[in-house]
Amino acid sequence: MFDLNEILRDNIRSLKPYTSARDEYKGSEGIFLDANENSFGSTSKIEHNRYPDPLQWEMKIELARIKGCDENQVFVGNGSDEAIDLLFRCFCNPGVDNIIITPPTYGMYEVSANINDIHLKRVLLIPDFSLDENAVLKAVDEHTKMIILCSPNNPTGNCLSTKAIEKIVSNFRGIVVLDEAYIDFAPKKSFLPKLNHYHNLVVLHTFSKAWGLANLRLGLAFASKEIIHVLNKVKPPYNISGLSQKIALEAMKNEKLKDELVKNILEEREKLEQELEKLPFVTKIYPSDANFLLVKTLDGRRLYHYLIEHKVIVRDRSNVKLCEGCLRITVGTASENETLIKELKSFKG
Ligand SMILES: Cc1ncc(COP(=O)(O)O)c(C=O)c1O
Structure with missing residues (x-):
């Protein structure tokens, strides 16, 4: 059985997160003298002198509607790359733990693992680019904390078999990250509806591809509300700019x-x-x-x-x-x- 507490890094389990001024008072009315902002205004034409919502609730409510999940199951990152990096920092002990990836695949998994000093195990896709799920499960050892799968996969373009992914998610006690950055272009359905069934599953989406908003740097992680809570604890307080939140909200109204x-x-x-x-x-x-x-x-x-x-x-x-x-x-x-x-x-x- 998957036990979130068991696989968390000790320092993250006991972490007391930074509480920003806007975490403590939720109202929008009043005189705001709590965050050392510039009360006189901005140097830009449009006013940007106030810090944005640290947890991007308006965006998350809209995302939950579009994606058919709970708003507490959504994490918004500064690109998917931020979510990938945070997952390493929350679950993998540098120099001790390892992750499994299935090359050829998206290069950032390896770079992010290297930055975080996480050992990498590579289980190649089969030459027709399908997933060798048994080889992946065989490569798991006591220090394997995460398996990252990408479907549709970059650079090969194909979706991985649903059955093969499910076999891995069901038989692995750590976190399975399923990167669905390109899912809007695929005939296959997203794994999102299976989130409530697989408590060790993290699904990644992004605004950079189908939504055409790569410039905003908005990546999404969907998981159990317990995993999302951990990511929120570790992320920088104001990781998504107010401008990005506003534009994404407008975009989502016009799906x-x-x-x-x-x-x-x-x-x-x-x-x-x-x-x-x-x-x-x-x-x-x-x-x-x-x-x-x-x-x-x-x-x-x-x-x-x-x-x-x-x-x-x-x-x-x-x-x-x-x-x-x-x-x-x-x-x-x-x-x-x-x-x-x-x-x-x-x-x-
Ligand atoms: C599989 C995959 N995941 C994630 C990303 C990056 O997404 P983001 O722009 O949200 O960081 C890319 C970008 O090319 C990608 O190919």
Whole structure:
């Protein structure tokens, strides 16, 4: 059985969190002389002199409505990267504990583990990019605190099998982080409705992809309210700016626009795939459930540099294990994709 108290780091279990002025008084009326703000105003045209809501409640209520969960099951971070870093700091003892990732996958898991001095175990995906759930569970030892899975996975683009993920979540006593940054582009359903069933599950979403708000730096973690409470204890008090909260709230009131953007991207992805297929040096285009395509080519490195010379920037994944020769190409607008294809057609492969 999963026991949150058991896997928490000792210093976090006993941590008395910082209480900010706005944690103690919740009202909006009165004369605020409690937080050493500038009472006279701001140097900007729009007033930004007051600290924002440290727990972003308005945002969370809206998020809970959209995602179909409780507002106490939501954590908002300065990008998903903040949530990943906090999870390491809450659960993994530096120099002692380890986590498991399944490469090829999103690079920040490894970087964040290295920053936090957490040992990393790698269990490669199978060459068709599916999850080897038995190998993952076999790699678990007494110091394994977390398993991070990414579905749809970056850079491979595919969703992992629901059954395989569930096997891992059910049989592991630590935290399973399921990064669903690209889930809005996938035909598969999110794991969010299963949160109440799996108390060791943390699901990550982001405003950076389907919502088109990467500039705001808003990442989301969904989990049991006990896990969210721990993340809130450890996060910097005002981690999300008032401006970001305001813009996200406006965006969420217009969810249809997000759906339209997703539809456009999926249509363009299909067209882009058809054009890429015709190129003689493209040997494989992997099926994608995300807003990018992983494309295997005869000489990825050379193609990458050729494209840069022509001012088209893609992601070179040609040195990544199981992705040899591959470029990861984000789906652009119709005209951006046309330019990409035009340049590729002139490439002497
Ligand atoms: C799988 C995955 N998770 C998370 C992120 C980062 O999200 P955020 O912008 O919220 O930090 C990315 C960005 O590329 C990603 O590919």
